[in-house]
Amino acid sequence: LIEIKAPYVLFLGDVPDVSFAKTAFGIVEWRPExxxxxxxxxxxxxxxxxxxxxxxxxxxxxxxxxxxxVANVGGYIAPQWLPVLKAALAAGLDLAxxxxxxxxxxxxxxxxxxxxxxxxxxxxQPRTGFPVGTGLKRSGKRVLAVGTDCAxxxxxxxxxxxxxxxxxxxxxxxxxxxxxxxxxxGQGVAVDxxxxxxxxxxxxxxxxxxxxxxxxxxxxxxxxxxxxxxxxALGLLHGSQPDGLVLCHEVGRKTIEGKPTFPVPSLExxxxxNLASARLTNHNVKLVGVSLNTSSLxxxxxxxxxxxxxxxxxxxxxxxxxxxxxxxxxYLLAECAAD
Amino acid sequence: LIEIKAPYVLFLGDVPDVSFAKTAFGIVEWRPExxxxxxxxxxxxxxxxxxxxxxxxxxxxxxxxxxxxVANVGGYIAPQWLPVLKAALAAGLDLAxxxxxxxxxxxxxxxxxxxxxxxxxxxxQPRTGFPVGTGLKRSGKRVLAVGTDCAxxxxxxxxxxxxxxxxxxxxxxxxxxxxxxxxxxGQGVAVDxxxxxxxxxxxxxxxxxxxxxxxxxxxxxxxxxxxxxxxxALGLLHGSQPDGLVLCHEVGRKTIEGKPTFPVPSLExxxxxNLASARLTNHNVKLVGVSLNTSSLxxxxxxxxxxxxxxxxxxxxxxxxxxxxxxxxxYLLAECAAD
Numbered sequence: 111l112i113e114i115k116a117p118y119v120l121f122l123g124d125v126p127d128v129s130f131a132k133t134a135f136g137i138v139e140w141r142p143e144x145x146x147x148x149x150x151x152x153x154x155x156x157x158x159x160x161x162x163x164x165x166x167x168x169x170x171x172x173x174x175x176x177x178x179x180v181a182n183v184g185g186y187i188a189p190q191w192l193p194v195l196k197a198a199l200a201a202g203l204d205l206a207x208x209x210x211x212x213x214x215x216x217x218x219x220x221x222x223x224x225x226x227x228x229x230x231x232x233x234x235q236p237r238t239g240f241p242v243g244t245g246l247k248r249s250g251k252r253v254l255a256v257g258t259d260c261a262x263x264x265x266x267x268x269x270x271x272x273x274x275x276x277x278x279x280x281x282x283x284x285x286x287x288x289x290x291x292x293x294x295x296g297q298g299v300a301v302d303x304x305x306x307x308x309x310x311x312x313x314x315x316x317x318x319x320x321x322x323x324x325x326x327x328x329x330x331x332x333x334x335x336x337x338x339x340x341x342x343a344l345g346l347l348h349g350s351q352p353d354g355l356v357l358c359h360e361v362g363r364k365t366i367e368g369k370p371t372f373p374v375p376s377l378e379x380x381x382x383x384n385l386a387s388a389r390l391t392n393h394n395v396k397l398v399g400v401s402l403n404t405s406s407l408x409x410x411x412x413x414x415x416x417x418x419x420x421x422x423x424x425x426x427x428x429x430x431x432x433x434x435x436x437x438x439x440x441y442l443l444a445e446c447a448a449d
Numbered sequence: 450l451i452e453i454k455a456p457y458v459l460f461l462g463d464v465p466d467v468s469f470a471k472t473a474f475g476i477v478e479w480r481p482e483x484x485x486x487x488x489x490x491x492x493x494x495x496x497x498x499x500x501x502x503x504x505x506x507x508x509x510x511x512x513x514x515x516x517x518x519v520a521n522v523g524g525y526i527a528p529q530w531l532p533v534l535k536a537a538l539a540a541g542l543d544l545a546x547x548x549x550x551x552x553x554x555x556x557x558x559x560x561x562x563x564x565x566x567x568x569x570x571x572x573x574q575p576r577t578g579f580p581v582g583t584g585l586k587r588s589g590k591r592v593l594a595v596g597t598d599c600a601x602x603x604x605x606x607x608x609x610x611x612x613x614x615x616x617x618x619x620x621x622x623x624x625x626x627x628x629x630x631x632x633x634x635g636q637g638v639a640v641d642x643x644x645x646x647x648x649x650x651x652x653x654x655x656x657x658x659x660x661x662x663x664x665x666x667x668x669x670x671x672x673x674x675x676x677x678x679x680x681x682a683l684g685l686l687h688g689s690q691p692d693g694l695v696l697c698h699e700v701g702r703k704t705i706e707g708k709p710t711f712p713v714p715s716l717e718x719x720x721x722x723n724l725a726s727a728r729l730t731n732h733n734v735k736l737v738g739v740s741l742n743t744s745s746l747x748x749x750x751x752x753x754x755x756x757x758x759x760x761x762x763x764x765x766x767x768x769x770x771x772x773x774x775x776x777x778x779x780y781l782l783a784e785c786a787a788d
Binding site for chain 2: 243348387390
């Protein structure tokens, strides 16, 4: 597993567009205590609610890792970023990024990291060394966020549920399976970068055996209904062996993102397919809630929508941003008690 | 796509065990016309119905590629193999293998290949460069072998069906997705070595758009009911967009290979799950036959078993080794006519 040392300093480079800075915003929202500042190149007005710092100031504040919190179009390492990245390595920071191109493929960075004994984490690069999934039952409890599509709030739902469990003193870990999640958790595996024979095995590695009352709250990836990513979703589902599934959906989305000929499945069909598949490795799996992105609705409309979903699906529904995760946590703890 | 130049000379090394030579036997069974000889190390009595040749004799017979047709325990490149492999490169042959370790990681082999301008095909190594699956419909017809488990005859069923279609003059290609299949076809992609984000995209690449009356007969991998490999099976199913599914099963197998706590699914459940999943990318997908390994039964028992399966499933059943693929080819061509 990748392990990334906090505190972090977030590098925003010369990317001014909020929508390319999801990683930085996600880290600041969920782990503000791990962030000691942001570094921007001159003229970039993007900010993520952190103080501007220099590399030297970040080190003085205790930073251990510089994370590239933005993606430019194409996911490459811009030449104008290199002076800051080199200064960070020289000052004793590790580097971490989830770009398509590898930081460690830039000869100057690789040489500096070696010279200064620093690590470079290229977290979306192909990963090997995982076992084939065994399907053998592990101790501990697990809940996985699944979705009607990609980008419907699976990571947010998992983080919000983990936080709610922590608020109640229930031992738990958020288990990260994607780039931003890994920076938030400080560890994890980008499952979409694993060799396909080992997806389920990687998922087993991400949530190892644990105390019987401990919950792993696992970030989902993809969707069984996405024509490109369903294999990842299924391997993650099997390897996670979830006791509970939280079904995530964006209200109003009609077709799979970027796939106008693929309808988003009904909640019923999506739940049924995920449960049928999940039973292979955990016969007792249950749907424990529906997590909705209701941002297209007024609050009254959202409440009405949730009430309808609860009636149809027989489990609690919420929008975690608006209404929290209390109801799903209640249901999860009541329905999936430790064996 | 990997493309391997025939004719082949098959290297059996010092591996005497038939069960570790499945690749060599598969190539000789399905493509004897591509094989010009076998090379064994002294003392190895294994043989695959090819004349013994030296590297020089193989070259004189027109060989273009030396294929390592055996696997030793651990899948490594034994030091005692190197003299023959080096002689092959020096004599102008390419090398191909599907071992866990890479031939191209052996410095002497890599250097010799470069020096002589030869290719080294390490076909099970992680593959990148595929697109994400689009799910967009392609022209041409496709049939995919799926299974209740791994190693139930999916490759054999696909090869036998392709041969039967060829016998009838139906334009078709066998599309290889695993090691032995790739050596038989001379091209293909080991889908289990693809980065998981791109499984479906790799499957789309393997069976590209074709003439409306052309059939791709696609080798399946894994099983939706295998706790380690289901993700590969699902991505291949989605990317293949099959019009027809041939369901493969070994009579008498009760549990998933190497997984004594995982029952082999019923034919009904396995067909239902594969059809439900396949509909995502091809609404018109149909089950077109059941291909059985009946080697544990007498011929009379096998005929009775097949009759029962046909009654239960409503499609033709056969054991392709005993009874050929005529009935499934008839049904496929009648039920999945070109649009």
